[in-house]
Amino acid sequence: MTTPTTSEPRVKLRLHPLVPRLLRVVDVQTLAPAMRRIVLSGDDLAQPFPFEPLAASDHVKVVFPEIESGEIHLPTVADDRLVMPEGRPRPIFRDYTVRSYDAAARRLTLDFVLHDHGVAGRWAQNAALGDPLGVLGPRGSHLYPADFENYLIAGDETALPAMARWIEELPSGARAEVFISIAHQIERIALADRPGINVTYLDRLAHGPAVLMETVQKFVRPEGDLFVWVAGEAAAIKPIRRHVRDVLEIPAEHVDIDGYWKQGIAGLDHHEQDDDD
Ligand SMILES: Cc1cc2nc3c(=O)[nH]c(=O)nc-3n(C[C@H](O)[C@H](O)[C@H](O)COP(=O)(O)OP(=O)(O)OC[C@H]3O[C@@H](n4cnc5c(N)ncnc54)[C@H](O)[C@@H]3O)c2cc1C
Incomplete structure (x- = not known):
């Protein structure tokens, strides 16, 4: 490929x-x-x-x-x-x-x-x-590419419905690491179990509020191409966006990172976010 x-x-x-x-x-x-x-x-x-x-x-x-x-x-x-x-x-x-x-x-x-x-x-x-x-x-569908060898999917509870879809809908043969940040172990929900797709729940109570970012920072870029999708609280995903761009050096066309909500803001418009930082 x-x-x-x-x-x-x-x-x-x-x-x-x-x-x-x-x-x-x-x-x-x-x-x-x-x-x-x-x-x-x-x-x-x-x-x-x-x-x-x-x-x-x-x-x-x-x-x-x-x-x-x-x-x-x-x-x-x-x-x-x-x-x-x-x-x-x-x-x-x-x-x-x-x-x-x-x-x-x-x-x-x-x-x-x-x-x-x-x-x-x-x-x-x-x-x-x-x-x-x-x-x-x-209004529209973002049709994600099915032909990448690797996928990195990460987010918090608000992104869990989308992550569940990624897990179910990725083509067979695709490899994916899925990191799901939850408030506590008891918030785990059952997800599809598919070969090549590793799901890791990250418990913020046990490991702290920055556990998603820390986990993505430890992620080792695999051989082959990589598509990255991340969503969650807007401030929490900013350092992830920077890491994906500056450290993992993934081209912008292979990345979709979106703030799904923002602490202290009612009715966040996710289209109006600053993608740069
Ligand atoms: C594309 C997209 C898809 C989304 N899909 C889902 C989904 O499938 N399921 C889902 O649950 N959410 C989803 N969200 C997030 C959801 O739209 C927001 O959490 C939304 O702000 C909730 O509205 P609200 O009226 O409850 O709170 P708001 O009135 O928007 O906010 C009021 C206060 O609540 C806080 N707040 C908002 N959301 C949360 C939260 N989850 N936990 C704690 N505090 C919060 C805000 O910071 C603010 O202080 C999605 C967002 C986007 C952009």
Whole structure:
């Protein structure tokens, strides 16, 4: 297998029509003390929902009920752009990974980290069968390359749904190191067991808050080409981004590192982050 040239874009973007959907909770499962699986369904899934293989970072914008009214008012779409509902407060959006989609059963699965600090974390703690939830997108899919010999996949709990997809969707024969930072051992969830894919849970309580960065710093770049995907708390992944660029010297085209949330910031827009540092 040859190493692709650095100028070749290795992650392809496929755009999808923007579709707002009002869905309802049809199943709730506890995956770990601080992780809940929410399965959504509804007639609005009659319009095809995009679900691409090896597009592990695919995400929807979830629209939560208004604080005051408790109602969900979805934006509409005109000329492929979102139009906010007139005379209503701006809808509360948060990004959530498409963990899976069952087209035959029209069931969309999202996995939520539970926490008390924000609308989404609290909504998921209390979600019950029949609860409504708005969903926009996915707007586009990053189609990751399937032809690398090695993959380095790392992140915290918010990236766990995407990492679970990487583990399931990598082609057979690919080698991957997957480093998952969790608050405590009890937050481990069961993941697919596939040859060539090594999964290591990193317990922050036992090893400290910087354990993900320290582990990536000890990672020895393997022979052959390497694709790197990392997501998690924005400040925590900055030194990882620098390490991947400056020490591992992985070309930018072979790297996707994204801040999924930021301490102290509500509703972080991950598109507005500074990729440089
Ligand atoms: C592409 C993408 C995919 C994502 N996929 C998932 C996913 O599948 N599952 C998932 O759980 N999250 C996912 N996230 C992260 C999620 O969107 C954020 O955690 C979001 O901020 C949660 O919204 P909130 O309303 O609970 O908190 P916000 O209102 O955004 O923030 C309020 C406060 O809570 C803090 N906070 C936010 N998230 C957390 C957290 N996880 N733990 C502790 N404190 C937090 C903030 O720092 C802030 O101080 C994804 C993010 C992106 C960009």
